[in-house]
Amino acid sequence: xxxxxxxxxxxxxxxxxxxxxxxxxxxxxxxxxxxxxxxxxxxxxxxxxxxxxxxxxxxxxxxxxxxxxxxxxxxxxxxxxxxxxxxxxxxxxxxxxxxxxxxxxxxxxxxxxxxxxxxxxxxxxxxxxxxxxxxxxxxxxxxxxxxxxxxxxxxxxxxxxxxxxxxxxxxxxxxxxxxxxxxxxxxxxxxxxxxxxxxxxxxxxxxxxxxxxxxxxxxxxxxxxxxxxxxxxxxxxxxxxxxxxxxxxxxxxxxxxxxxxxxxxxxxxxxxxxxxxxxxxxxxxxxxxxxxxxxxxxxxxxxxxxxxxxxxxxxxxxxxxxxxxxxxxxxxxxxxxxxxxxxxxxxxxxxxxxxxxxxxxxxxxxxxxxxxxxxxxxxxxxxxxxxxxxxxxxxxxxxxxxxxxxxxxxxxxxxxxxxxxxxxxxxxxxxxxxxxxxxx
Amino acid sequence: xxxxxxxxxxxxxxxxxxxxxxxxxxxxxxxxxxxxxxxxxxxxxxxxxxxxxxxxxxxxxxxxxxxxxxxxxxxxxxxxxxxxxxxxxxxxxxxxxxxxxxxxxxxxxxxxxxxxxxxxxxxxxxxxxxxxxxxxxxxxxxxxxxxxxxxxxxxxxxxxxxxxxxxxxxxxxxxxxxxxxxxxxxxxxxxxxxxxxxxxxxxxxxxxxxxxxxxxxxxxxxxxxxxxxxxxxxxxxxxxxxxxxxxxxxxxxxxxxxxxxxxxxxxxxxxxxxxxxxxxxxxxxxxxxxxxxxxxxxxxxxxxxxxxxxxxxxxxxxxxxxxxxxxxxxxxxxxxxxxxxxxxxxxxxxxxxxxxxxxxxxxxxxxxxxxxxxxxxxxxxxxxxxxxxxxxxxxxxxxxxxxxxxxxxxxxxxxxxxxxxxxxxxxxxxxxxxxxxxxxxxxxxxxxxxxxxxxxxxxxxxxxxxxxxxxxxxxxxxxxxxxxxxxxxxxxxxxxxxxxxxxxxxxxxxxxxxx
Numbered sequence: 040x041x042x043x044x045x046x047x048x049x050x051x052x053x054x055x056x057x058x059x060x061x062x063x064x065x066x067x068x069x070x071x072x073x074x075x076x077x078x079x080x081x082x083x084x085x086x087x088x089x090x091x092x093x094x095x096x097x098x099x100x101x102x103x104x105x106x107x108x109x110x111x112x113x114x115x116x117x118x119x120x121x122x123x124x125x126x127x128x129x130x131x132x133x134x135x136x137x138x139x140x141x142x143x144x145x146x147x148x149x150x151x152x153x154x155x156x157x158x159x160x161x162x163x164x165x166x167x168x169x170x171x172x173x174x175x176x177x178x179x180x181x182x183x184x185x186x187x188x189x190x191x192x193x194x195x196x197x198x199x200x201x202x203x204x205x206x207x208x209x210x211x212x213x214x215x216x217x218x219x220x221x222x223x224x225x226x227x228x229x230x231x232x233x234x235x236x237x238x239x240x241x242x243x244x245x246x247x248x249x250x251x252x253x254x255x256x257x258x259x260x261x262x263x264x265x266x267x268x269x270x271x272x273x274x275x276x277x278x279x280x281x282x283x284x285x286x287x288x289x290x291x292x293x294x295x296x297x298x299x300x301x302x303x304x305x306x307x308x309x310x311x312x313x314x315x316x317x318x319x320x321x322x323x324x325x326x327x328x329x330x331x332x333x334x335x336x337x338x339x340x341x342x343x344x345x346x347x348x349x350x351x352x353x354x355x356x357x358x359x360x361x362x363x364x365x366x367x368x369x370x371x372x373x374x375x376x377x378x379x380x381x382x383x384x385x386x387x388x389x390x391x392x393x394x395x396x397x398x399x400x401x402x403x404x405x406x407x408x409x410x411x412x413x414x415x416x417x418x419x420x421x422x423x424x425x426x427x428x429x430x431x432x433x434x435x436x437x438x439x440x441x442x443x444x445x446x447x448x449x450x451x452x453x454x455x456x457x458x459x460x461x462x463x464x465x466x467x468x469x470x471x472x473x474x475x476x477x478x479x
Numbered sequence: 480x481x482x483x484x485x486x487x488x489x490x491x492x493x494x495x496x497x498x499x500x501x502x503x504x505x506x507x508x509x510x511x512x513x514x515x516x517x518x519x520x521x522x523x524x525x526x527x528x529x530x531x532x533x534x535x536x537x538x539x540x541x542x543x544x545x546x547x548x549x550x551x552x553x554x555x556x557x558x559x560x561x562x563x564x565x566x567x568x569x570x571x572x573x574x575x576x577x578x579x580x581x582x583x584x585x586x587x588x589x590x591x592x593x594x595x596x597x598x599x600x601x602x603x604x605x606x607x608x609x610x611x612x613x614x615x616x617x618x619x620x621x622x623x624x625x626x627x628x629x630x631x632x633x634x635x636x637x638x639x640x641x642x643x644x645x646x647x648x649x650x651x652x653x654x655x656x657x658x659x660x661x662x663x664x665x666x667x668x669x670x671x672x673x674x675x676x677x678x679x680x681x682x683x684x685x686x687x688x689x690x691x692x693x694x695x696x697x698x699x700x701x702x703x704x705x706x707x708x709x710x711x712x713x714x715x716x717x718x719x720x721x722x723x724x725x726x727x728x729x730x731x732x733x734x735x736x737x738x739x740x741x742x743x744x745x746x747x748x749x750x751x752x753x754x755x756x757x758x759x760x761x762x763x764x765x766x767x768x769x770x771x772x773x774x775x776x777x778x779x780x781x782x783x784x785x786x787x788x789x790x791x792x793x794x795x796x797x798x799x800x801x802x803x804x805x806x807x808x809x810x811x812x813x814x815x816x817x818x819x820x821x822x823x824x825x826x827x828x829x830x831x832x833x834x835x836x837x838x839x840x841x842x843x844x845x846x847x848x849x850x851x852x853x854x855x856x857x858x859x860x861x862x863x864x865x866x867x868x869x870x871x872x873x874x875x876x877x878x879x880x881x882x883x884x885x886x887x888x889x890x891x892x893x894x895x896x897x898x899x900x901x902x903x904x905x906x907x908x909x910x911x912x913x914x915x916x917x918x919x920x921x922x923x924x925x926x927x928x929x930x931x932x933x934x935x936x937x938x939x940x941x942x943x944x945x946x947x948x949x950x951x952x953x954x955x956x957x958x959x960x961x962x963x964x965x966x967x968x969x970x971x972x973x974x975x976x977x978x979x980x981x982x983x984x985x986x987x988x989x990x991x992x993x994x
Binding site for chain 2: 304437
C-alpha cells in the first residue's frame with residue numbers, strides 16, 4: 040500500500056468511527072513485506088514471501104472501550120466493521136479511565152532520525168538472499184564431520200506504519216529488519232543429537248555478521264554439548280551468557296508493568312526508590328537508540344519514546360506505565376512495555392569472568408521454566424558448562440535453577456563487558472553468587 | 480512447546496504491531512455485513528464456500544497452473560476467514576473488548592521436499608496469481624504437472640455445536656463473566672482481584688490441491704480464563720483456571736461456570752500453604768489430565784516427522800524399537816469430540832485419525848505432513864497443520880494422550896516414599912535433538928510416605944524424553960482428557976492442542992526445588 044493511500048485510509052477509518060458515535064478513536068495501519076529463506080543440507084529448503092496489511096481501531100464511546108483489527112481493507116467491509124464495532128462497544132461497562140492519552144505525551148514535531156531504515160533493502164535480490172543462507176550453511180557444515188544436519192536462514196522485512204488519534208496525534212514510521220543465522224545438530228553420545236544455534240538481527244543489512252562467524256559459532260556450540268550430563272544439585276556461582284540473559288530480565292520486567300501492579304500481581308509494588316537488586320544492576324529503557332531493534336518515535340499508544348533509567352544501581356526508578364493503567368493508578372505514562380533495554384556493563388569478558396569462578400555453571404541457554412510476578416518465585420531449566428577453579432570442565436544439561444527474585448537480584452555480583460547486540464534486550468553476561476541448581 | 484529461533488518475534492518487533500492478543504467483541508447479528516459472516520457449519524456446501532471466498536473452480540485451477548508453471552510437482556491453495564472475539568472483565572466490570580478479522584489465501588508449491596510459499600490478503604484472481612508466481616519459483620524444471628479437476632472430499636464432524644458464535648451477541652456473553660467474578664469474590668474473603676477473559680473464534684478454511692481434492696471446514700473454538708489474586712496476612716498469591724474446546728456457548732453450563740470460579744480460588748488459596756520441594760531427582764506422580772504436557776514435550780515433538788526426516792530428533796533411529804513398559808500406549812488423536820486439538824481435516828486436506836506414537840511400549844509412528852509421508856513412503860496421518868493462511872503446514876500434534884493402564888491412583892500415590900504430585904501446569908519446552916524437555920508446575924503436593932502432604936508451587940521439572948519414557952513405572956486406569964487450553968508453538972506458528980493422561984508415576988526426574 041502506498042503511503043498516501045495508507046494515510047487516507049487511516050483518516051477515513053477514524054472519521055467513520057467518530058461518525059458512528061465514538062467520542063474518540065485511534066487508528067493504526069501496519070504494512071510489511073518480508074522474505075524468508077531456509078537452506079538445509081546444501082540445498083534450498085524453503086522460500087517464503089509475503090506482503091501484509093492490518094488496520095487497528097481503538098474506540099472510546101461514553102467511556103467504553105474496544106479495540107478491533109482486520110486485514111480486510113475493502114472499504115465496504117471496513118465500513119460495516121467499524122459501525123458494528125461501535126455499536127457493540129456500547130454494551131460494555133463504562134470505565135472512567137478509558138480515554139486517549141493527553142496530547143502532551145505525544146512526540147514533538149521535529150522527530151529524530153532513529154536510523155531504523157536501510158534504503159539498500161530495495162536493492163537486495165533473491166539470488167543474494169539465497170547466497171547468504173547457502174554460505175552460512177556451508178560454513179557451519181564445514182566445521183566437523185560430527186555434524187548431522189544444518190539449517191541456515193536469512194530473512195528481511197520492510198515495514199511501514201501510520202497512527203492517528205482523534206485528539207490530534209498523527210505519526211508515521213518506516214523501518215527495516217534483517218536476520219541471519221543457523222541451527223546445527225551434531226551426533227552425540229547415547230543416540231542423542233545435541234543442537235545449537237547462532238542468530239543475528241539488525242536494522243541494516245551491512246550490520247549482520249559474516250557467514251563464517253555465524254556458522255562457526257553455531258557448530259562449535261553444538262559440538263561442545265557432546266557428552267553433556269546433569270551434575271550434582273547444590274549452590275553454584277552462575278554466569279549467564281549475554282545471549283540468554285533476556286529470560287532473566289523479563290522476570291524483572293513483568294512485575295514492573297502497571298497492569299500487574301494495578302491488578303496486585305507485582306511483588307515490586309511500592310518499591311520505587313527502594314533497592315530491588317544489587318548495585319551492579321543499572322537498567323535503562325531507550326526507545327531512541329540509533330539502529331535499535333525496538334527503537335520507535337512513538338509506541339502503540341502514540342506516547343513519545345524517551346530514554347529512562349528504570350533501575351539505577353539496584354534502586355527501582357520507574358515502572359512501565361501505559362496510558363490506561365497509568366490513569367487508574369494516578370501515574371504519569373512512560374510507555375507500557377520495554378523497548379531497547381541497555382545495561383551498565385562491567386570490564387570483563389566471559390572468559391575473564393569464568394577465571395574468577397571456583398565452582399560454577401556458565402548457563403548458555405534456558406529451556407522452559409517460568410516466573411511468578413506476584414511472589415517473585417522462579418524456576419528455569421538450563422544448559423551450560425561446569426566451571427571448576429576457573430576452568431570449563433564439561434557440558435551440563437537437564438538441570439534447573441530456582442529461587443525468588445527478591446533475593447536473586449541481590450546475588451548479582453558482576454556484569455560482563457559484552458552487551459548482546461542481536462536482541463532489543465542487550466544484556467551483558469551476568470554473574471550471580473550461590474544460585475540453587477538441581478540436578479542429580 | 481518448542482521454541483526454535485525467534486525470527487518471528489523479530490518480525491513483530493520490526494514492524495507489524497498487530498494487537499498482540501487481538502481479541503474481538505462481536506457483534507449484533509442484525510447488522511453484520513454479509514461479507515463478515517461465516518456461514519454456519521450445518522449450512523455449508525461447496526457452492527456457498529466458493530461464494531464466500533469469491534472464487535470458483537476455474538479460478539482456482541488457473542491459480543494452480545500458475546503455481547506449477549516453473550516445474551513444481553504439487554501445489555495447494557488454502558483459503559481462510561477467521562473471526563475472533565474476546566471480552567474481558569477486570570475490576571468487576573466487563574470493560575474491554577477486542578475483535579480480529581483475518582482473511583486471505585496461502586499458496587504452497589512443493590518440489591520434492593522443497594517449499595515455496597506465498598500468501599495474499601486480497602482474494603482476487605490477479606493477486607492470487609501473483610502470489611502463485613512467487614511460490615512457483617522454488618522449482619526450476621521443464622517438467623510440467625497440470626492440476627486436475629477438483630472433487631469435493633467429505634469429512635466427518637468432530638465438533639458439532641448448537642449455536643454458531645456469529646449468532647451470539649456480546650450482551651449474551653457478559654453475564655457469564657459477571658457470574659464468575661461474583662462467585663470468585665464470594666468464595667474466599669481473601670480474594671482481592673479477579674480477571675475473566677471470554678474468547679470465541681470461528682475459522683472457515685477451504686483447501687484445494689493440484690491432485691484434485693477440495694475440502695472445507697468450519698472450526699469453532701472458545702475459552703474462558705479466570706484469574707484470581709488473594710491476600711492473606713500481607714502475602715499475595717495468584718493462580719487461574721481455564722476451560723476451552725471446539726464448543727459453542729452451551730459449553731458454559733452452570734457446572735462449568737462453577738468449576739472455573741472454584742478452581743481459580745482453590746488453586747490460588749492453596750498456595751499460601753505451599754512450600755518448595757528439595758532440589759534434585761525424585762519420584763514424580765502426574766495427576767490425571769493436563770499432565771499430558773509430559774507426553775507433548777517428552778515424546779510428541781520428537782515424533783513430528785519433519786524433525787526425523789531432517790535427522791535432528793532423538794527419536795530418529797528408534798522407530799519400531801521398545802521405548803517404554805508394555806502398559807504404555809500413547810496416541811495423537813484428531814477425532815475426539817469437541818476437543819481443542821481435534822480437526823475434521825488437516826490443513827493439507829487429509830483426513831484426521833488416531834495415530835499411535837507408542838503401542839504397548841513400542842515406538843510405532845511419526846506424525847506426518849505431506850512432505851514427510853512421501854519421504855517415508857507411508858500414508859498421511861493428518862498432522863499437517865498451520866497457524867493460518869500465512870504459514871506453510873508442518874507436522875503438528877492434535878490431542879496427545881496416554882491410554883489407561885493397569886494401576887489404581889491410590890496405589891500409585893501410595894507407592895511413593897518421597898516425591899512430588901504435579902497437578903497444574905503453565906508451560907513446557909523441549910530440545911528435540913538432545914531430548915531435554917521441561918514443564919512448569921504451577922501447583923501440586925509433596926508426597927511423603929505414600930500420602931499427599933504439603934502443597935508446592937512454581938517448580939520447573941526437567942528430564943530427558945527417552946529416559947523418562949523408560950522410567951514410566953506405573954500407569955493408572957483413570958485417563959482424563961484435559962478441558963484446559965493448550966497452545967503449541969513451533970517454528971513461529973501456534974496451533975491449539977489437547978492433552979490427556981491417566982495418573983502416571985515416573986521413577987526419577989529432576990525437580991527444581993530449593994534446599
